[in-house]
Amino acid sequence: MLKRTLRLAALFALVLLLPGLALAQPKEKVTISALPFISTAPIFIAKERGYFDAEGIDLDIKIFNAAQAVAVAVASGDADFGITAFTGGFFNLAGKGALKVIAAQSREEPGYNFVAYVASKKAYDAGFRSPKDFAGKSVAITTVGSSFHYNLGMLADKYNFKLDSVQMKPVQSIPNMMAALSGGQVDATILPANNALKLEADGAGKIIGWVHEHTLWQLGALFASSKIVKEKRPLVERFVRAYQKGLADYAAAFLAKDSQGNRMIGEKALGLMPALEKWVQPKPSIDTVKIAANYMDPQGRLLVKNIYDQVAWNQAQGMVDKSVNAADFIDLSFIKGHLDIPKK
Incomplete structure (x- = not known):
């Protein structure tokens, strides 16, 4: 009887220890490649607020200066996840089976500044005042096939000018784009708002318009290596949950507007500024964010058909292989309610 009692006591003690043992399990190390922009804010917020830690993820953020480098990092195995704008190079890598799109990042939405058209001071003084006049x-x-290239292509289609009438100069990174404009090497560039506002504040350029005023599109996405989606689906699900919490915080802090359409920036936004100040370059102020916080669907839902359209446009330009099919690299199963899904 005594032995049985002792066995039961030992078993009971073990049961009590199990939660502690579970909590003691090491977090899974995960790497994401990203750009140091406000468009990556949900990742920065989720990391700094411990949302990834709560999902058992030890997240390392690798920062790059061009979208294509972000995609290459995931395709090559240097990162598990990536978050950035779509490019022709991205679509080619995804078409080869290297990448899976799993959630939305930024999109151009009416009334939300994100990407700006910026003229050099010289070109502006000479009369270059509208994106219609590129x-x-x-x-x-940055590169041929970049999101900036696509922005120009959409403008050309809308305003009936030939894309090849624009002299595009690939300079590989956004810092180089800023330097090219401020150094007088080009008439214009296209920049994320935080960078564009800095150039204008420095007197090196003039913002002549915003992309959302002319063309609307699903600019970027959260994506993962196809290998991790196939082999570690529970990890991807946990990652997406943490990302969605960051998205929800971002939307509540920066996307709300009053009845006149003005941003309602308050205590929630101020509470998130330390995370943005730590990661975003150039370092943003609350006034900058009030102007430049771009739209992201609070749930991470994609405008799916628009991605199909982007692939088709890049294929028509000869920048994406004709065999690439968006349906093969977009995985809609991690988030419910994606928007504008093409009918099969």
């Missing part, structure tokens, strides 16, 4: 101008972009 024909004949020289423009700094």
Whole structure:
């Protein structure tokens, strides 16, 4: 009887210890490649607020200076996840089976500044005042097939000028784009708001318009290596949950507007500024964020058909292989309620 009692006591003690043992399990190390922009804010917020830690994820953020480098890092195995804008290079890598799109990042939405058209001071003084007038101008972009290239393509289609009438100068990174404009090497460039506002404040350029005023599109996404989606689905689910919490905080702090359409920036926004100040470059102020916090769906839902359209446009330009099919690399199963899904 005594032995049985002792066995039961030992078993009971073990049961009591199990939760502690579970909590003591090491977090899974995960790497995400990203750009140091406000568009990556949900990741920065989720990391700094411990949302990834709560999901058992030890997140390392690798910062790059161009979207294509973010995608290459995931495709090469240097990162498990990535978050950035779509590019022709991204679509080619995804088409080869390397990447899976799993959630939305930024999109151009009416009334939310994100990407700006910026003229050099010289070009502005000479009369370059509208994005309708890019024909004949020289423009700094990161790479051929970049989101900036696509922005120009959408403008050309909308305002009936030939894309090849624009002299695009690939300079590989956003800091180089800023330097090219401020150094007088180009007439214009296209920049995320935080960078564009800095150039304007420095007197090196003039913002002549915002992308959302002319063309709307699903600019970026959260994506993962196809290998991790296939082999570690529970990890991806946990990652997406943490990301969605960061998205919800971001939306509550920065996207609310009053009846006149003005941003309602208050205590919630101030509470998130330390996370943005730590990661975003150039370092943002609350006034900058009030102007430049871009739209992201609070649940991470994609505008799916628009991604199909982007692939088709890049294929028509000869920048994406004709065999690439968006349906093969978009995984809609991690988030419910994606928008504008093409009918099969």
